Amino acid sequence: MASQNRAEKMEETRRKLIAAGRKAFADKGFAAASMDELTAQAGLTRGALYHNFGDKRGLMAAVVDQIDTAMATKAQAAGQEAGGGWAGLLAEGAAYIEMALEPEVQRIVLLDGPAVLGDPAQWPSQNRCLQATIETLLALEAEGLIKPVDIEALARLLNGVALNAAVWVAASEDAPATLPKALAAFECLASGVLKTAPPPAGETS
Amino acid sequence: MASQNRAEKMEETRRKLIAAGRKAFADKGFAAASMDELTAQAGLTRGALYHNFGDKRGLMAAVVDQIDTAMATKAQAAGQEAGGGWAGLLAEGAAYIEMALEPEVQRIVLLDGPAVLGDPAQWPSQNRCLQATIETLLALEAEGLIKPVDIEALARLLNGVALNAAVWVAASEDAPATLPKALAAFECLASGVLKTAPPPAGETS
DNA sequence: GAATTGACATACGAAGTGTATGTGGATTAA
DNA sequence: TTAATCCACATACACTTCGTATGTCAATTC
Structure with missing residues (x-):
């Protein structure tokens, strides 16, 4: 055999x-x-x-790519499961925040990764994830829901907010207590992209 | 002598x-x-x-503290110069974004710093800066201008957005062209903390 | 002015990375 | 089937670097 x-x-x-x-x-x-x-x-x-x-960096790159790709896939799935649109955007962000609670993600992807491999925005896996966020934002833009701002810039900063929220939660003493605060603050900032107040939770578009 | x-x-x-x-x-x-x-x-x-x-980390800590303290001081000054309030918050963020264009700041504070010294939110210098943002937000809250969200969470994520914007600009091919996009997107997200639309530029409160 | 302190230099040992070379099993061809 | 070749991986070596243990000399103290 x-x-x-x-x-x-x-x-x-x-x-x-x-x-x-x-x-x-x-x-x-x-x-x-x-x-x-x-x-x-x-x-x-x-x-x-x-x-x-x-070399050692080569292995690191492979490890980071594996983890990061899984994260992008999972986040995208969460967004689609939430029905896309505004709810999908929030779900994507929330998924990121929750994934970054894993120590493996935090240490390898968030801390050492950037130092060893350089700016995460240049990683192939991160670009995939960024593309997903961009598409979600473009859909919202097509519906005339968001302000007239550069979409790529928005997507990058939104992902950045999610990652920052995740790092904060992960580093906090009482993660379960911090998580809801981080999620609420994330939604608060994210709602800045909308022209009007966000729809109540549970609405699809 | x-x-x-x-x-x-x-x-x-x-x-x-x-x-x-x-x-x-x-x-x-x-x-x-x-x-x-x-x-x-x-x-x-x-x-x-x-x-x-x-040891080597000890020197790194001293170097990071020196740079980071200067950044916090400069950002705080920019906020006060803008007259505090909403304009001050935006000015603080903009100051961060512009400072992080320096390669020294990017490499030492944004890339290697977190990997060597751990989560920046735990650094004494970052805490000072965070405190400044928190105070600005508290002033806005006292005026009833912002949504009912945890202030510390907001401050952390706002600083995070600014740093992310900075890293993006710094890593971009054409930094002068990217900077205004980043600033606009930052303002867009930051406005999410407000209950109502932001006042037109140039207003003090 | 003798003794002591301490800031820094020197010397040493341990570890780790990357490369150059070796080797044995798998593949190919006759 | 067997001889030649290849290549994935192991072994051995050279080099760098960190951290510590010890030495030294000038500045302070009594």
Whole structure:
């Protein structure tokens, strides 16, 4: 059984390294994570790492992309589930905020990621997520609901607000108590994009 | 002349080390900055560094505090110069956005700072700045101008929006063209805190 | 002016990254 | 089937860097 060919086996080592990277980077942070330990824990050596990912940053990029892509997908799904439009925008933001409560997300994506890989706005995964927000905003604009402001700028800042809210909640002493405050403040700021007062909750468009 | 006593001399070495730290951390980033080079450039050795700041992070903390304190002071001044109130809040945000165009601020405070020192909201300097925003918001609340939302949450997210806008502008290809878009989007989101439409520009309260 | 303190330099050890080279199993071709 | 080749990964090495432990000399104190 399972007579893996070379390509399949290489895929498996990549998966093992990324998984070990997620754990090590989340537990110790990027700088303190030893590639010797990390690879040994995956049953490999640094040789495998440098062959597959080039260097330590390469593994970090792969790890960040995996987590961030999952986040974008989940947020987009939340937005569509809420029926798009204004409610969808809020749901997207709320989904981001809640996801960033996970320590793995906070440490790898929010703290070390930008320092190691540079501005998140340049990451491919973040661009995907940004695109989703832009589309939601364009739909709202088509309905004439929002103010005449540059859409890309709005989308970027909205995502930024959500991430900031998330970091705050995550760092707070009593996260469950802080979460609703953060969500309310997020909705408050987000409503600034609307020409008129937001519709009551539960309305689709 | 200038017969410095020990305390004065020690202050000078601290200043020299912090200055060299600012330059090295801004140019190469925290991780790539060599303490050997850095101290040599200041005409000292690592001995002085570890005696004065404990370790590499200690120097980073001192550098970040210096820059961040200057930012908070400048932003607060901009807010008061604009006459406080709603205009003051916008001026504070705009000041932040413009300051973060400096590469030194971007690299040290916005990228490496959080990764090395942890959540910026916990830094003493950031707390000072946050306090300023909170006071501005409280004044607006006293006038009955803003929605009933947790003030601290609002202040944190507002500062976050400003920082995000700054990072975006700084990373953009054509910063002068992006800046007005970012400022407009910032005003747009900030206006979400108001119960009613914002007063036209130039009004004091 | 002798003793002591302390600010800083020097020397050392431990760890980690990246690269250059080696190796054994899988693939290909005759 | 078997010999040649390839390549994914392991091993070994060179280099840098941090943090500490120890030394030293000038400034203060008695």
